[in-house]
Amino acid sequence: MLKPTTLKAGSLPRYFDVAVNLCDDMFMGKYRDRVHHEADMDTVLRRSRALNVDRILLTGSSLKESRWSAEQVLRVNKLPDAVQYPHLYTTIGVHPCSVLEFEPDPKTHLGKLRELVARSVADGSVRAFGEIGLDYDRLQHAPADKQRAYFELQLKLATEFELPLFLHMRNALDDFLEILVPFLEGTRADGLALKNRKVLVHSFTGTQKELDRLLGYPSVFLSVNGCSLRTEENCQVVARIPLDRLLIETDSPWCEIKRTHHSYQFLTRAPNACYPFEYTVPEQTASKKAPRINYNEFLPLPVVRSEKYSAQVAAGAQPLVKSRNEPGLIGQVAEIVAALHETDPEHVVARCYANSLRWLDLS
Structure with missing residues (x-):
């Protein structure tokens, strides 16, 4: 049970996690093709x-995941107890x-994507076009020439709508730009140009030179997560991202912050x-009937391995799953960013939240 404490009057943080892969198998209780527990995405x-x-x-x-995510947005936001959930939005696009x-x-696949975007714009579930871009670190999934061709094709589709972009870039900045x-x-020979020129390069893990090049375009924002904070060099780069261009995310269930x-x-x-x-965690005495429960090092929440999750739920617990990231852990990203920028966490949280609203044209 979380027991709130008051540090300062009016100091409760507000987080906007701008990247959550809710459709991932781990939130369905499936790990490496094996079912370990029931789906728990609503609990998360x-x-x-x-x-x-x-x-x-x-x-x-993907088209399938985008369609599913749009359906979840409508489902969750209309729940009778929706106030107990974050308000959801989605992106729509095909990852490199x-x-x-x-x-x-x-042509047919693009038509289905266009239809989904149009329908989701009309019902308000979609707020950004993506995740599209280039990933030259994982060419085993799609060769570079195919990635480039379908990045351009999806950007052409994006010009038909007034959505900001949600972009992926790994080791491909020259071709990306x-x-x-x-x-x-608006310099293409065919005259095609984005109606909404706000861009988020999400899960940024690039170098200082790559950061400088991206910051040269004033409508570009960057978001960071645990993968952006792995090495000392990563942290030095994040420390140089201007706070008025920075957003935070978990990219859960991936990109957790590790020891x-x-x-x-x-x-x-x-x-x-x-x-x-x-x-505060309850005192406990380990026994065969009641094995000892481990707690998160930083939060008063139990943590279990995925294969033991169901037993803990049956005993009345709602534990975190070991090595599975989730949106509730976004405060850890904020805390680290504040330390790297040598500023108050409250300032980082408020600034990143406001930037998220600005990028997505939300009030």
């Missing part, structure tokens, strides 16, 4: 709301590692500005 969402996450942007990475799904009939910038600046990360040293135990909850 309710816990994130209790941890002050009040908005979440789901990530669409998934672009071979356009074949063998790109060569394709993107003419759409941003091996350089950034781990900046995490502190609750209560703190990012998690104003007392760190």
Whole structure:
């Protein structure tokens, strides 16, 4: 049970997690093709709301996943107890590692994507076009030439709508900018240009030189997560991202902050500005009938391995799953960013939340 504490009057944080892969198998209880427990995505969402996450942007990475995510947005936001959940939105697009799904009939597949975007714009579930882009670190999923072709094709589709972009870039900045910038600046020979030129390069893990090049385009924002904070060099780069261009995310269930990360040293135990909850855990005596429960090092929440999750739920617990990231842990990203920028966590949380609203044209 989370027990709130008051650190400062009016200091409760508000988080907007701009990248959550809710459709991932792990939130369905499936790990490496084996079912370990029942689906618990609603439990995860309710816990994130209790941890002050009040908005979440789901990530669409394929036509199928985008359609599913749009359905979940409508379902959750209309629940009778929707106040117990974050308000959801989604992106719609095809990830660079998934672009071979356009074949063998790109025109038909693009038509289905267009239809889904149009319908989701009308019902308000979609707020950004993506996740599209280039990933040259994982060419085993799709060769570079196919990634480039379908990145450009999806950008052409994006010009038909007034949605900001949600972009993926890994080790491909030259080609990424060569394709993107003419759409941003309206310099293509065919005259196609983005109606909404706000862009988020999500899960940024690039170098200082790559950061500087991206910051040269004033409508570009960047978001960071645990993968952005692995090494000392990563942390030095994040420290140089201007706070008025920065958003935070978990990219859950991936990209958790691990003990091996350089950034781990900046995490502190609750209560703190990012998690104003007392760190109180029940006393327990281990036995065969009641094995000892482990708790998160920083939050007063039980943690279990996925294969033991169901037994803990049956005993009345609602534990975190070991090594599975979730949106409620976004406060850890905020705490680290504040330490790297040598500023108050409250300032980082408020600034990143406001930036998220600005990028997505939300009030």
